[in-house]
Amino acid sequence: MGRDVSESCIDSLLTEMVSTYCNRFYANKPELAARRIEAIGYQVGHQLSERYTMERPCFSDHLEAIKFICKDFWFELFKKQIDNLKTNHRGTFVLQDNRFRWLTRMSIDQSPENGTSEELSIMADNKTMQSMHLYFPCGIIRGALSNLGIPCAVSADISNLPACSFVIRIKA
């Protein structure tokens, strides 16, 4: 039973959630705000993966579960699959999305050649805001994998906007 709501609803809600946690609930405590946002993502990911795997048999190994995240799960969330999956075969996976949907509305700041310290600090603030928006999807991935029985740590890398890489480190 699918429902259609406009995409701007989810974009607005996510932006507002990050803004509320960073500027109101935990103003001046970005680490706490980040943890809360990631925890919300964890819950969401947990419940979504429950729903999306209802009719499937269990995954045989970690790689199958990661592939599920890259293909079906990502498709349900973002209408596309992960563009590139890399692994070191020792528990670390890098998922690259070349055009991460939730970041498409963010400006890409080019680093200035000779930045004044003020420009650089503004840029640093922008980078912090951008990274705040990534705690939610990292939490979603961590929650989804945890529901599949795979405890892990997830971080994001946006050195190459609008591409975004998620690094999953499976806990032994």
Add this chain to the structure above:
Amino acid sequence: MGYNIGIRLIDEFLAKSNVSRCVDFKETAEMIAKVGFKMFLGVTASVMNWDADGTCCSIVLEDNPLVDFVELPDTCQGLYYCNILSGVIRGALEMVAMKTEVTWIRDMLRGDDAYELQVKLLKQVPEEYPYKDDE
């Protein structure tokens, strides 16, 4: 939170719906219920219970996508889960020069039979232009 979302959502609404200026508050309420809700949440609402002045009405939602998978646990019995919607409407209307108060009258998560929002127009704030005509 809803207020902050509403003040931006109104721009998207006006850009996409291409409607002309509403003549009065009654038309505004119909716009929100029929066009706005449809555009963003995919459902239509109805407007009823107008008061004598035409400044207060109810918007009734039979169907509310926000609560599809939601049940309020015992610890949250006093929660207005959909209160973000009231903020969105209030924020959006404020951007088009109307100060309103939006409250929930009926909420299915709390045991009622429908979702009913009361929208009350408090004040219409005429737009102020920073430029004088003769300068």
